[in-house]
Amino acid sequence: MADTKPAAGSVTLERVNTPPAQTWNYLRTNDITLTVPFASRKGDVYFALPRLFEGMECGMGQQVTDWVESQSADAHYVEVRAGQKRTEPIVVTSMDTGVMVRAGAEATVVIATNNEGVLAAGRSVLSPASSAASKAKRGLSESADKTEGSAASTQHSTSAALVRIIAERDARVHVLEFVCANDERQHIESVGITADARARVDVRQFFLGAATTAAGLCCSLDGADARFELTCRYLGRDDERLDINHVVRMRGRNGRTDIRESGVLDGRARKALRATIDLVHGSSGSEGAELENVLVLSDDVVNKTMPVILCDEDDVAGNHGATIGSVGPEQIGYLADRGLTQEEAEALYVRALFDEAVIAAPTPEVRATVLARATSVLGAEVARDLVEGLGLDSPAGEEA
Amino acid sequence: MSERTQKRSQVADVDRSLYDFTYSEEGYERYDDGLTPEIVRAISAKKDEPEWMLNMRLAALDTYHAKEMAPNWGPSIAGLDMDHISTYVSPRTNQAKNWDDVPDDIKNTFERLGIPEAERESLAGVGAQYDSEIVYHNMREDVAKSGVVYTTIEDALHDPEWEPVVRQYFGKLIPPADHKFAALHYAVWSGGSFVYVPAGVTVDYPLQSYFRLNAEGAGQFEHTLIIVEEGADLHFIEGCSAPKYYEANLHAGAVELFVKDGARLRYSTIENWSKNMYNLNTKRARVGADAKMEWVSGSFGSHVSYLYPTTILQGDRGQCEFTGITFAGATQDLDTGCKVILNGADTTASVDTKSISKDGGCNTFRSSVVVGRKAANARATVSCQSLMLDDISRSDTIPAMDVRNATANVGHEATIGRISDDTILYLMSRGCSEAEARTMVVGGFANPVSKELPLEYAVEMNNLIKLEMEGAIG
Numbered sequence: 001m002a003d004t005k006p007a008a009g010s011v012t013l014e015r016v017n018t019p020p021a022q023t024w025n026y027l028r029t030n031d032i033t034l035t036v037p038f039a040s041r042k043g044d045v046y047f048a049l050p051r052l053f054e055g056m057e058c059g060m061g062q063q064v065t066d067w068v069e070s071q072s073a074d075a076h077y078v079e080v081r082a083g084q085k086r087t088e089p090i091v092v093t094s095m096d097t098g099v100m101v102r103a104g105a106e107a108t109v110v111i112a113t114n115n116e117g118v119l120a121a122g123r124s125v126l127s128p129a130s131s132a133a134s135k136a137k138r139g140l141s142e143s144a145d146k147t148e149g150s151a152a153s154t155q156h157s158t159s160a161a162l163v164r165i166i167a168e169r170d171a172r173v174h175v176l177e178f179v180c181a182n183d184e185r186q187h188i189e190s191v192g193i194t195a196d197a198r199a200r201v202d203v204r205q206f207f208l209g210a211a212t213t214a215a216g217l218c219c220s221l222d223g224a225d226a227r228f229e230l231t232c233r234y235l236g237r238d239d240e241r242l243d244i245n246h247v248v249r250m251r252g253r254n255g256r257t258d259i260r261e262s263g264v265l266d267g268r269a270r271k272a273l274r275a276t277i278d279l280v281h282g283s284s285g286s287e288g289a290e291l292e293n294v295l296v297l298s299d300d301v302v303n304k305t306m307p308v309i310l311c312d313e314d315d316v317a318g319n320h321g322a323t324i325g326s327v328g329p330e331q332i333g334y335l336a337d338r339g340l341t342q343e344e345a346e347a348l349y350v351r352a353l354f355d356e357a358v359i360a361a362p363t364p365e366v367r368a369t370v371l372a373r374a375t376s377v378l379g380a381e382v383a384r385d386l387v388e389g390l391g392l393d394s395p396a397g398e399e400a
Numbered sequence: 401m402s403e404r405t406q407k408r409s410q411v412a413d414v415d416r417s418l419y420d421f422t423y424s425e426e427g428y429e430r431y432d433d434g435l436t437p438e439i440v441r442a443i444s445a446k447k448d449e450p451e452w453m454l455n456m457r458l459a460a461l462d463t464y465h466a467k468e469m470a471p472n473w474g475p476s477i478a479g480l481d482m483d484h485i486s487t488y489v490s491p492r493t494n495q496a497k498n499w500d501d502v503p504d505d506i507k508n509t510f511e512r513l514g515i516p517e518a519e520r521e522s523l524a525g526v527g528a529q530y531d532s533e534i535v536y537h538n539m540r541e542d543v544a545k546s547g548v549v550y551t552t553i554e555d556a557l558h559d560p561e562w563e564p565v566v567r568q569y570f571g572k573l574i575p576p577a578d579h580k581f582a583a584l585h586y587a588v589w590s591g592g593s594f595v596y597v598p599a600g601v602t603v604d605y606p607l608q609s610y611f612r613l614n615a616e617g618a619g620q621f622e623h624t625l626i627i628v629e630e631g632a633d634l635h636f637i638e639g640c641s642a643p644k645y646y647e648a649n650l651h652a653g654a655v656e657l658f659v660k661d662g663a664r665l666r667y668s669t670i671e672n673w674s675k676n677m678y679n680l681n682t683k684r685a686r687v688g689a690d691a692k693m694e695w696v697s698g699s700f701g702s703h704v705s706y707l708y709p710t711t712i713l714q715g716d717r718g719q720c721e722f723t724g725i726t727f728a729g730a731t732q733d734l735d736t737g738c739k740v741i742l743n744g745a746d747t748t749a750s751v752d753t754k755s756i757s758k759d760g761g762c763n764t765f766r767s768s769v770v771v772g773r774k775a776a777n778a779r780a781t782v783s784c785q786s787l788m789l790d791d792i793s794r795s796d797t798i799p800a801m802d803v804r805n806a807t808a809n810v811g812h813e814a815t816i817g818r819i820s821d822d823t824i825l826y827l828m829s830r831g832c833s834e835a836e837a838r839t840m841v842v843g844g845f846a847n848p849v850s851k852e853l854p855l856e857y858a859v860e861m862n863n864l865i866k867l868e869m870e871g872a873i874g
Contacts, residue, residue, distance in 0.1 A: 306800045
C-alpha cells in the first residue's frame with residue numbers, strides 16, 4: 001500500500017490519484033500523498049463485493065482501493081434489475097460500495113459527505129490515530145507539508161468512499177457527489193465506472209468544502225455507442241486543498257465523452273485538477289471533449305490544471321480547453337454599472353455553485369448538507385435567500 | 401497494405417536522401433566509448449581550458465552518475481547505452497574561415513546541405529560543426545564591426561576579454577544539476593557557439609550554426625550561449641542532421657539564451673537527426689523587461705526526442721512566442737513541447753504547435769505554463785493541434801498549467817483528429833483530385849510554422865515533410 005513504513009495507526013498513501021500520463025514531476029501536479037488512519041483487521045472476515053468488481057479501475061488508483069477495502073466493514077452491494085427504473089436514489093452508506101445496474105435499467109447513485117463523514121455511513125469515518133501514533137505521524141505530516149504534493153491529515157478526521165458501478169448495455173446511471181464538509185475533515189472519494197454498449201452515464205460532482213478533498217473518478221466506456229457526461233463544480237477557500245483526477249477510457253466504437261469543470265478558488269486554496277480522455281485503439285468514431293473554467297479570486301491561490309488527451313486511433317476527435325483567470329475589468333465595469341461591487345460580483349459566482357448544488361440534491365438530507373455548507377460560506381441570510389429564490393420548501397436556516 | 405489503409409490520407413515520410421550520406425572516419429581522433437573522469441580530463445586538456453571549466457566538467461560527471469531518470473517519464477531510452485557512445489570524435493583539421501580551407505569530405509557534406517550557398521545569399525555568419533568540433537566559422541565584416549561577436553565557446557574561453565563573460569553566463573541558466581542529461585552535457589560538451597550582440601545593435605541577417613554528426617555510435621554535445629544586450633535584435637538559426645546508422649547516436653546539447661531588457665531574439669531550429677538518434681536537448685531563455693523571445697521549431701528526425709525549450713519571462717512586459725511543428729514517422733517517438741514561466745508583470749506568452757503522426761510514429765506534446773505570484777496581468781495562450789494520418793500512430797497532449805496570480809489569464813486549447821472526409825469531399829467537389837485535396841489540407845496545417853521561417857528554410861522544411869500525396873483513390 002505504501003512504500004514507507006507507516007507509523008502505528010496510520011499509513012501513507014504515496015503518489016495516489018495519478019493520471020495515466022504524467023507531466024514533469026517538479027511541477028508537483030501529478031499526484032497527491034495522503035496520510036490516513038490505518039487499523040489492522042488481521043483475522044477479521046467481512047463481506048466483500050462480488051469478484052466482478054475486482055480489478056475495476058477507480059479514479060484514485062489501486063493503492064486507495066486496497067486501503068479502503070482493508071479498512072471497510074462489510075462492503076455494500078446493490079443491484080438494479082434489468083429494465084427496472086429505480087426512482088429512489090441509491091445513497092452510498094458504506095466505505096466500499098458496488099452497484100450493478102443491469103441491462104436497460106436506470107438508477108441514481110448519491111455520495112454525500114458532510115462534517116460527520118459520508119451521510120448515513122457509520123463506518124465511513126475513520127478514527128484518528130492514537131496519540132502516540134499521532135506524534136509519530138506529526139513528524140511525517142510536517143515533512144509532507146513542505147511539498148505541495150502532500151496533504152497532512154493527522155489533524156483532520158478522515159472519511160472515505162469507494163464506489164464501483166457497472167452499467168450494463170442500455171443502462172442509464174446518474175451519479176451525484178457532494179462534499180460539503182468543514183476544515184477539520186479530509187475526504188477521500190474514489191469512483192470507478194464501466195459502461196457497456198449504449199449505456200449512458202452522467203456524473204455531477206459538487207466539491208464545496210473540506211480541509212482536503214481528494215477525489216478520483218475513472219469511467220471506462222467499454223461498449224459501442226456508450227456515453228459519459230461529467231459536470232464538476234468546486235469551491236476552494238481558506239486553506240482548503242482539492243485534488244481531483246478524472247480519467248475516461250474510451251474503448252468502444254462511437255463513444256461520446258463530455259467533461260465540464262468549473263470552480264472558484266479564494267484565500268490560500270490549492271487545487272490540482274487532472275482530466276484525461278484516453279482514446280484507446282479500437283475506439284474509432286469516438287469523440288471526447290473536456291473544458292475547465294477557473295475563477296481565481298486571490299493571489300495566494302495555487303491553481304493547477306492538467307487536461308490530457310491520449311490518442312491511439314485516427315478516426316476520432318478529441319479536444320480540450322481551459323481558461324484560468326479572474327473577473328475581467330470589462331465584466332467588473334458592466335456589473336458596476338448595475339450597482340454591484342467586485343466583491344458582490346465574485347460572491348455571485350460562489351452562490352451560483354450552491355444554487356446548482358441545491359437544485360441537484362436528490363434528498364432532503366443531501367439538500368440540508370449543501371445548505372449547511374452554504375450557510376457556513378455565504379451566511380445564513382444568503383442561504384435562506386437561496387432556498388426562497390429557488391422556491392424550495394425548507395428555509396435554509398431550518399434545514400441547515 | 402489493406403484496403404482500409406489505402407483509403408487513408410497518404411503522406412510520404414520525410415525524404416532523408418539529402419541527409420543520408422556518410423564519409424569515412426579514418427584518421428579522425430576518437431575517444432574511447434563510455435564516460436570516465438579520464439575522458440573528461442582529456443576533452444578539457446584538448447581544449448586547453450581554464451581550471452574552473454575542468455572542475456565544472458568533473459562535478460557534472462559526478463552529478464550525471466548520481467542522478468536517476470524519473471521512472472514515469474516519456475519515451476523509453478533503454479536503447480541508449482553510454483558504454484557504447486564515444487563522447488568525442490574530431491576530424492584532424494583546424495577551424496577555417498574559408499570554405500576552401502575545409503577538408504574536401506567535410507566541405508562536400510556542407511555543400512550538399514546547402515550551407516555555403518545560404519551563407520552567400522542570406523546569412524550574416526555561419527558556424528559549421530562536424531562531429532565534436534567546429535570546422536568552419538565566419539561572419540560578415542560589417543556585422544563584426546558593429547561589435548557583434550560570433551565565435552566558438554572554446555575561442556571565447558581563450559580570449560581574455562570574453563573568458564569572464566563566458567564564466568559569468570555559462571551554465572547559469574541550465575545548471576548541470578538540472579537533469580541527468582544536462583549533467584552529461586556539461587561533463588563532455590564540445591563545440592557550439594558564443595554570440596554577443598551589443599546594446600542597441602540590430603543584426604539585419606540571421607546567424608546560423610549547423611551541426612552535423614557523421615560518426616557512428618557517437619554523441620554531439622555542443623553548447624550555444626547567446627547574449628543579446630539591451631535593445632539589440634538577433635535572429636539565430638540552428639540546423640542539424642546526421643546519416644542513419646543502426647547503432648544509437650546521442651545528441652545532448654544545451655542552449656542558453658539571455659535576452660536583456662528591450663531586446664529581441666528569434667531562435668529558429670530545423671532538427672532532422674537520423675532515426676537512430678536520441679535527441680535529449682535542453683534549451684532555455686531568460687527574457688528581460690520589454691524584451692521578446694521567439695522560438696520557431698521544426699522537429700522531424702530522431703528516434704527519441706526529449707525537447708522542451710523553456711522561456712523565463714523575468715522582466716515586466718516580456719513576451720514569448722513559440723511556434724513549433726513535429727513530424728513523427730515510423731520508429732519515431734518524439735516527446736516535444738515547451739515551457740513558459742511568467743514571473744514579470746504584464747508578460748505575455750503565446751504557444752502554437754502542430755504535430756503530425758504517421759506510420760506508427762508517436763507524438764507527445766507537453767507544455768507547462770507557470771504564472772508566478774508577481775506576474776500581475778500576465779496573459780498566456782496555448783494551442784496544440786495534432787493530425788493523425790493512420791490508425792497505427794499515436795498522439796498525446798499533456799499540458800500543465802500552474803497559476804498563482806488572481807489577475808492572470810491563461811487559456812489552453814488542443815484538438816486531435818484526422819483529415820475530415822467532409823473536407824476532402826468539399827475540395828473534390830470544387831475540382832481538386834483527392835491527392836491534391838489532401839496535399840492542400842496537410843500543407844495548410846503546416847503553413848503557420850513554415851511561414852515563420854526564412855524562405856530558404858521554409859523550402860527546406862517543405863522538402864523535409866515532402867508532402868507527396870499518393871492518389872489513394874478508394
